[in-house]
Amino acid sequence: MGQQSNGHYHPLTIAQRDIARIFSGMGFDIAEGPEAESEYYNFDALNIPADHPARDLWDTFWLKEATEDRALLRTHTSPVQIRYMETHKPPIRIIAPGKVYRYEATDATHEAQFYQLEGLVVDETTNLGTLKGVLARFFKEFFGKEADVRLRPSYFPFVEPAVEVDMSCFLCEGKGCNVCKKTGWIEIMGAGMVHPKVLLNVGIDPRKYQGFAFGAGIDRLLMLKHGITDVRLLYTGDLRLVNQF
Amino acid sequence: MKVSYRWLQDYIDAPLPSAEKVAEALTMHAFEVETVEEVGDDFVLDVDVLPNRTHDCLSHMGIAREVALLLDLPFKPPVFDFKGDPSVRTDCAIALSVPAEKFVRRAVKRVVFDVKVGPSPEWLKVKLETLGQRSINNIVDATNFVMLETGQPVHAFDYDKIADGSPPSSPEPCNIVIRLAKEGETITTLDTKTYTLNPSNLVIADSEKALDIAGVKGGANSAIDENTTRVLLSACTFHPTSVRKTSRTLNLLTDASKRFEQEVSPALAEKAMHRLSEIVAQVAGGKVAGDIIDFYPRKRNPYVIGVATDEVNKLLGSKMSDKDVETILTRLGFEWKQVNPVDEVLRLAPTLVGKPYKYGASISYDAPNHFDCSSFISYLFAHAGVAVPRVTVDQYIFGDEISENDLQPGDIVFARNNTTGEEKEVEIIATGEKVVQKVEHTETRDFMKGTKLPVGLDHNGIYLGDGKIIQASGMWHKGSVVIEDLKETPSFKNVRGYRRFSDNTPRYVVTVPFERLDLHAGPGFMISGNMADLIEEIGRVYGYDKITPQELPPAPAPVLNKTFYYTNKVRDILVDVGFSEVMTYAFQEKGQVELANPLAEDKKYLCQSLGAGLSKAFEENSRNAPLVGSPVQIFEIGTIFSPEEHIELGIMTDDKKVMSETLAILEKEIPGFTAKQTEKGIYADLSGLIEKLPDSTEKDLPAIGAKGKTFTPISAFPFILRDIAVWVPALVSSEDVQKLITSNAGGWLVRIDQFDEYKKEDKTSYAFHLVFQSNKKTLTDDEINGAMKNVEEKMKGEGWTVR
Numbered sequence A: 001m002g003q004q005s006n007g008h009y010h011p012l013t014i015a016q017r018d019i020a021r022i023f024s025g026m027g028f029d030i031a032e033g034p035e036a037e038s039e040y041y042n043f044d045a046l047n048i049p050a051d052h053p054a055r056d057l058w059d060t061f062w063l064k065e066a067t068e069d070r071a072l073l074r075t076h077t078s079p080v081q082i083r084y085m086e087t088h089k090p091p092i093r094i095i096a097p098g099k100v101y102r103y104e105a106t107d108a109t110h111e112a113q114f115y116q117l118e119g120l121v122v123d124e125t126t127n128l129g130t131l132k133g134v135l136a137r138f139f140k141e142f143f144g145k146e147a148d149v150r151l152r153p154s155y156f157p158f159v160e161p162a163v164e165v166d167m168s169c170f171l172c173e174g175k176g177c178n179v180c181k182k183t184g185w186i187e188i189m190g191a192g193m194v195h196p197k198v199l200l201n202v203g204i205d206p207r208k209y210q211g212f213a214f215g216a217g218i219d220r221l222l223m224l225k226h227g228i229t230d231v232r233l234l235y236t237g238d239l240r241l242v243n244q245f
Numbered sequence B: 001m002k003v004s005y006r007w008l009q010d011y012i013d014a015p016l017p018s019a020e021k022v023a024e025a026l027t028m029h030a031f032e033v034e035t036v037e038e039v040g041d042d043f044v045l046d047v048d049v050l051p052n053r054t055h056d057c058l059s060h061m062g063i064a065r066e067v068a069l070l071l072d073l074p075f076k077p078p079v080f081d082f083k084g085d086p087s088v089r090t091d092c093a094i095a096l097s098v099p100a101e102k103f104v105r106r107a108v109k110r111v112v113f114d115v116k117v118g119p120s121p122e123w124l125k126v127k128l129e130t131l132g133q134r135s136i137n138n139i140v141d142a143t144n145f146v147m148l149e150t151g152q153p154v155h156a157f158d159y160d161k162i163a164d165g166s167p168p169s170s171p172e173p174c175n176i177v178i179r180l181a182k183e184g185e186t187i188t189t190l191d192t193k194t195y196t197l198n199p200s201n202l203v204i205a206d207s208e209k210a211l212d213i214a215g216v217k218g219g220a221n222s223a224i225d226e227n228t229t230r231v232l233l234s235a236c237t238f239h240p241t242s243v244r245k246t247s248r249t250l251n252l253l254t255d256a257s258k259r260f261e262q263e264v265s266p267a268l269a270e271k272a273m274h275r276l277s278e279i280v281a282q283v284a285g286g287k288v289a290g291d292i293i294d295f296y297p298r299k300r301n302p303y304v305i306g307v308a309t310d311e312v313n314k315l316l317g318s319k320m321s322d323k324d325v326e327t328i329l330t331r332l333g334f335e336w337k338q339v340n341p342v343d344e345v346l347r348l349a350p351t352l353v354g355k356p357y358k359y360g361a362s363i364s365y366d367a368p369n370h371f372d373c374s375s376f377i378s379y380l381f382a383h384a385g386v387a388v389p390r391v392t393v394d395q396y397i398f399g400d401e402i403s404e405n406d407l408q409p410g411d412i413v414f415a416r417n418n419t420t421g422e423e424k425e426v427e428i429i430a431t432g433e434k435v436v437q438k439v440e441h442t443e444t445r446d447f448m449k450g451t452k453l454p455v456g457l458d459h460n461g462i463y464l465g466d467g468k469i470i471q472a473s474g475m476w477h478k479g480s481v482v483i484e485d486l487k488e489t490p491s492f493k494n495v496r497g498y499r500r501f502s503d504n505t506p507r508y509v510v511t512v513p514f515e516r517l518d519l520h521a522g523p524g525f526m527i528s529g530n531m532a533d534l535i536e537e538i539g540r541v542y543g544y545d546k547i548t549p550q551e552l553p554p555a556p557a558p559v560l561n562k563t564f565y566y567t568n569k570v571r572d573i574l575v576d577v578g579f580s581e582v583m584t585y586a587f588q589e590k591g592q593v594e595l596a597n598p599l600a601e602d603k604k605y606l607c608q609s610l611g612a613g614l615s616k617a618f619e620e621n622s623r624n625a626p627l628v629g630s631p632v633q634i635f636e637i638g639t640i641f642s643p644e645e646h647i648e649l650g651i652m653t654d655d656k657k658v659m660s661e662t663l664a665i666l667e668k669e670i671p672g673f674t675a676k677q678t679e680k681g682i683y684a685d686l687s688g689l690i691e692k693l694p695d696s697t698e699k700d701l702p703a704i705g706a707k708g709k710t711f712t713p714i715s716a717f718p719f720i721l722r723d724i725a726v727w728v729p730a731l732v733s734s735e736d737v738q739k740l741i742t743s744n745a746g747g748w749l750v751r752i753d754q755f756d757e758y759k760k761e762d763k764t765s766y767a768f769h770l771v772f773q774s775n776k777k778t779l780t781d782d783e784i785n786g787a788m789k790n791v792e793e794k795m796k797g798e799g800w801t802v803r
Helices: A013-025 A053-057 A077-087 A128-143 A194-201 A220-224 A231-235 B005-009 B019-029 B051-057 B060-071 B122-130 B138-150 B240-249 B253-261 B267-284 B309-316 B322-331 B342-354 B373-383 B392-398 B530-544 B562-577 B611-623 B656-669 B686-692 B734-744 B780-799
Strands: A093-099 A113-123 A149-153 A159-168 A184-195 A211-217 B002-003 B033-037 B042-048 B094-097 B104-111 B154-158 B174-180 B186-188 B195-196 B201-203 B210-213 B230-238 B293-295 B305-309 B335-339 B400-402 B412-415 B425-426 B433-436 B459-465 B468-472 B481-485 B495-500 B507-511 B632-641 B645-653 B681-685 B718-731 B749-759 B763-772
Touching: A013 A113, A013 A128, A013 A220, A013 B562, A053 B051, A077 A093, A077 A113, A077 A194, A077 A211, A077 B433, A113 A184, A113 A220, A113 B686, A128 A184, A128 A211, A128 A220, A128 B309, A149 B373, A149 B433, A159 A211, A159 B530, A184 A194, A184 A220, A194 B392, A211 A220, A220 A231, A220 B632, B002 B005, B002 B060, B005 B019, B005 B060, B005 B122, B019 B033, B019 B060, B051 B060, B051 B240, B051 B253, B060 B138, B094 B293, B104 B174, B104 B267, B122 B138, B138 B154, B138 B253, B138 B400, B154 B210, B154 B267, B174 B763, B186 B210, B201 B230, B201 B240, B201 B425, B230 B240, B230 B253, B230 B267, B240 B253, B240 B335, B305 B309, B305 B373, B305 B530, B309 B322, B309 B459, B309 B530, B322 B335, B322 B507, B322 B530, B342 B373, B342 B459, B373 B468, B392 B412, B392 B459, B392 B495, B425 B468, B425 B734, B562 B632, B562 B645, B562 B656, B562 B686, B611 B681, B632 B734, B645 B656, B645 B686, B718 B734, B718 B780, B734 B749, B734 B780
Parallel strands: B094 B174
Antiparallel strands: A093 A113, A113 A211, A149 A159, A159 A184, A184 A211, B002 B042, B033 B042, B104 B230, B104 B293, B154 B230, B174 B201, B186 B195, B201 B210, B305 B507, B335 B507, B400 B495, B412 B459, B412 B495, B425 B433, B459 B468, B468 B481, B632 B645, B645 B681, B718 B763, B749 B763
16 A cells, blocks of 8 residues: 555566666676667577578567668567677676567567566686576575576577576475476576677687577566566556556 | 377387486476376377477487487387388389479488288377377378388378379389479369469479479378379478478478478488388388389588587586596487597598599588588598688688798698689689689688788698698699698799697597587588587586586676666656656557558557557556556656657656656756657657767666565456545644554555645644555445444544544
8 A cells, every 4th residue: 555655666667777786796787779670680690590490489570661770670689789799899798688579469478578688798718607607696686585597408599508597486495386387496588608600790709709698588577576467567557556666 | 299108118228217207307408398198008298399409309219319318228219221022113113303403402212012001000000199190091100100200201102193103014114203383383282272382382293293292291182092002102301491481381381391491301311211111011011112212412421520628618617527528429329539630630631632623612512522722621620620611711810820930730821822813714624614713802701701811812731741731722733632842832832821720639529410400510610510519419418407606707887878877867856756657568550660560450550659658558547546646647768769769758747837847857957858848748859868968977776666575466346435534633643543544444445645634733634535445356335334434433432533
């Protein structure tokens, strides 16, 4: 219950500021880029060529009057990483939070627009071990409880090795509950070591430098943290949601 | 893919642990197993085979190989060697021609005569039905079995339905043609649908008609039925892009097309044909032809990837020993050896003397029989476990620069021969054919693409020591791989530099098995395979759980990103004044940038102003004003497309006074802030503003948001309003009154707002709006009256006077 008081920030803003603060503490900068992107930055530079089944992994909104510079709505914030690497030499530590778009039917857990968080570290030695370390620290500070990080094999064209990242369930602490479907683990994001092709595409020598990248839905992180069950509530402009934060 | 546990056991020579344990091993080290279901006395695992492993693992054999690898059990693949009956000859029965050679990597055909079509034996029916597939007849079931077992789609045609299907004694074989369809050509498929084709679709045809949409679906006109006595078995490998295009344009997705579009290895076609022959003979009787027709024009060399244990540990963050790596490579079934790279290059190079020169020779298809100068070098180093780029200029930029004095055996010497700077025509010594030899580029092609050299290069070779050099010599000189004197040969009169690719530290050289199409070539120096792919293989078998989390070296917090800093500064100002932030939809009914594939008619445009979304939100929130507070004051910072993309700020409220006060604060706090005021709200171009502002110097923002909030679901039921006003002694505060109300109004009180305060000397009057709502039902007046009565009683008990 509340009475008329100061205004409220949108919970996604609160989450993004929280995330920015956590990563800033690890020396990460924030990078940004356009939401309407070129096919090159959204796909080709990320080792996702046209006419390849890999494109099916993303359902894309295309612009009617597409040009070389602007053909679609970005399906992830990975293009921001490419743009950043083209203009900055390693060592690199960035997060790229931003709005992304997927051509998907909407329901309680799917929206056509949502906020994604991607992270990138490129230097001479960073590896899956530091990926685990960075994510463990992020989960602890964001969810407020110590969390174990588990990696499983996966596939994304722009990382090799590619992994799914599971976090130990912060609600039941690994004992099993509804949120973690009784397994004790929550599947939370994808990640991996940046593919040498991607590094070559931006003029970084993969023999000298290596990096990891990860990507998660901020909406999902938020919903997990606060028990919000319907993602659509975040975009209706309904103060009955916003005022709770 | 649905996989039968019992079927997997067929290929593993030791008892499998429980289905759950098998599923767990796969999930943690290979592919996620979504469900394990009991079906009869078997278990069906739903395996989410990763998109880059469909070529070897959309098959029971492939998954069994993975399971055997991960559980360290012996893998027992089927035997692929079926000897037929020499009295039946495929090459007398059919004549295969492949005009569409560009799209057909391999075509394997074999006939079987005197078969008896009927129901399948029990074992075959069970295998298919456990996976939810229908048993059709023994021949068709055999083809489905082989696909599910090996991952190779195979097909059986009724031989007598093929045009010119002739008796065994006739000397004329039927024509089978794999060609592009003709414009408007039609075919009716097995499920009686008719498709109209065009020249971008590949078909298998006889001399009259199309029999099969290649790689996608078979035709009804050659289908197996109960009268079939002679069959033509077919196992082909089609180009993935061609099948994918056809499948998409005809809107026809099948188990076969799914596999082909992700690429199938050509080596599988022959194996599958043997297996199919064996199963058909077993279940339908008949005589399998002694010979196989095999169209296989270009056989690729295996990829060869080099790696060192240090490199594995560096990428993964693991602590593996040489022994760990070797054990895993062996378990993976990869052929490997350990070499000293430079020694290996020097050992292999002379064995290739005499091989003819071919400009632009491919390492995959022309080596080791033809080379050009740089493919020779790239090939040799790949076989020594060192990946180097394909073309001369790239190799020059890639290698470590060394001086002439430091030149050692194994180093590369670069030269420039074509000094005219013009393209010149050369004659191939072997054939007399004339080819245009381009002037070498002065810019790298794949490695660090676009790196420029001051002067071009067009030739290189490997120094052998003792003043000798080995090179694939151009057609204008020797035209083959030769060893010559470095100072004497005309090929190196104009040396441009020396490079070293590797030291002699031992490395593993791993040969990629034919079925692992995911461990394939890349651009730049990955022309013979990508080391990161191989390290992933080693890592997943080793187990990512063994990698310990490490911290990044500490680094100072950077200065805040400018956009992030200023947009949040605006937010802080607005929230402080009492505005709440909303986020609305980017897709609107009107706009300047249109989507080609909108989700709905009224979501066709990208929003050109935040006004549309804000108005809608404003209306809804106004309806809920008692719940959310009055006046409604909202803002949004979001991207708009007008048609340029930029960030806009939109502020909306009914209260004109608040609006102008807020505008004044913004103009004061943020230099250069301007906004346009419309009837409904104010809008500012933040992108334009931020561009003009100086970079931020802050490293963090003010902290916001309380921790540990749990979201209360929004009720779908209507709310009820009540007001209450009460006189209290002067010392009693508003908070005290509110506390009494909230403690006694019951659980349905969701909001309390003070709207009046009136002080007299010894007493004060406070008035409150109360909002009641349940998230389980619609409340009644009676229920609320009861709650109000409770509050009033408590107030009277305190000696307060309810008004």
